[in-house]
Structures are given as structure tokens and as C-alpha cells.
Amino acid sequence: MHGSRTRLFGRRRALVATGALAAALLASACSSAAVPLEKATAAGAHAVEFTSEPALTGKPVFTLTGKGLDDRFPKGLVLDMAALEALPLVSVRIDDPWEKRKVTYRGVMMNELMRAIDPAGATKMRITALDDYVVTVQMKDLMSGEVLLATTAEGKRMAVADGGPTRLILLPKSVVGKSTDMWIWSISEMALE
Template structure:
């Protein structure tokens, strides 16, 4: 893993609302790192080793956005994988959009630069395929649906 992220000045995340392009938000890694952050401990979906993750709560990214009528987030990855996360998960588990693992920035080869992480150490019941599917790596876009 590299200590300096190559994507620091490039847009790495776009948040969109269908039908309202004026509310589209774009973030660089530097801009994400400037937001209030959270740390949590969780394994990667395919391993047992516990990592320390640093990132922004998904709920923080949605602050100031009218969520009336929305029920979920569509999280899209660079490889066209997508997963649906119910908005109720944001309050119940406070998942984060991580940009550092064990103190290191995440390059694309390390499944970065952004990774949705749930607090699976605090909530062992999340260690199921349903939540592993919601643990999306190489996140590039979030759409409120």
C-alpha cells in the first residue's frame, strides 16, 4: 500500500440524486479526508484479520441532502459492481466510506481508493453474505434512491 494516494487531487467519488443534477456532489480524496472522520475495526470480507479503517460515515456524506422518499443507496464500483444499502443501515450500524486501512491509503490494486466498511467487530451478526455484499470496494459513485 502506498502512503501517498495517487488520486489525492482527482475526483474519486460522485454522489447523485436521480433527476436533480444540481445536487450532484464530487469529492477528491483530500476533500473526503477534510470531512469529519470515523475509525472502526473490521475484517476484509474474505479474511479473518482485523484491520483499522479510517473514513467518512455514509450519513455524513448525505448531510444537507433531502432524503424524503429515499429508501436506499446504490453504491457503484469502478468495475461496475453495485450494491444496495438501505438507509436504515446508516443509523443502525454507521458504515463508513474508508480511504485508509491500517494507516495506509488504498490504491486501486488494494481495492481502493474507497471501500464501504461495516463495523463487523462491534456487530458480529453482520458477518453474513448479505453484509459482505454491501461491503463494496473501489467505490466511485453513490446514488440516493
């Protein structure tokens, strides 16, 4: 990963104001397709559903709150890496517009996470990073199968300094991925609306 990831927080904000540069980065990112490398679960593996708060075995990664969850999880659904990675895992190799190189990410497709939490009535999700950067993604885009919630990069856990522990990876066919402004890392909260 990039040696000084903290500089990218400022670069991300600078690119928001510089649409032409963001478009150029996106064109570069989409020039080569993501290559699915593996599906880590066996075909027909048991589907995970979060019907109750999972027992945390590690440090919480982020909290899911909002529409469709408030009645089941009044304080939010807190997930650690073990609970998150109980879902089917997928690896992709993609041109990362922020890293400016090909990176292999592994994680959970957002449509799998949405199926596991069953966000009844939600139409979008507000995702907040540790630096308070916020993006809003429509539910149809999350369910498209083109948005990965990465938990590793190049086979290693991502430190906060490297944009971890989770980040949204937008595959080239993703409608929401047309804007590099939507790439978000160091996710702290996901709120369904």
C-alpha cells in the same frame, strides 16, 4: 493489504453464488466487535454541508447523484479526498472477511456523509464499483452509524489494486453487514433513489 487484490473481484462474485461460504466468512467477521480507535475531529467541530460543489484540490474519488441531489447538483456531486475527509473521521479495527485478518480502517461514517448532502426523499442508495459490481443499501442502514466509508487501511491510502480509493466497511452490528455480498470497494458512484 492483500498482494493481488484483483483476484478478490472474482472471489467476490464466486461467493455470491456460494451462500454457505459467505455465511461462514460473515460469522468469522462478526465474531469480534469493531473497536473504535479514535475520532479525528474535536468535539463540537463544525459540521460540513455540501450546499454547493466543493472546489476539487485532487483527483475525484466518486460522484454522488440522484434523488435529493439532482436539483442542486445537475451533473452530480463530485468529491475528492480532501472534500470527503473534511467530514468527521473515525478509525475502527475490524475483522475483514475479505482480507481474512484484522485491519484498521479510517474514514467517514455514512450517516455523516448523508447528513452533509441532505438526501431529501431518498430511501436507498445504489453503490457501483469500478468493476461494475453494484449493491443497494437502504437509507436506514446508511444512517445507522454502523457503515464506514473507508479512505485508508492501516494508515495508508488504498490503491485501486487494493480495493481503494474508498470502500464500504460494515461494522458487526450493521444489519446490512449480515451479508458479505454487501461489502463493496473501489467505489465509483453512489446514486440516491
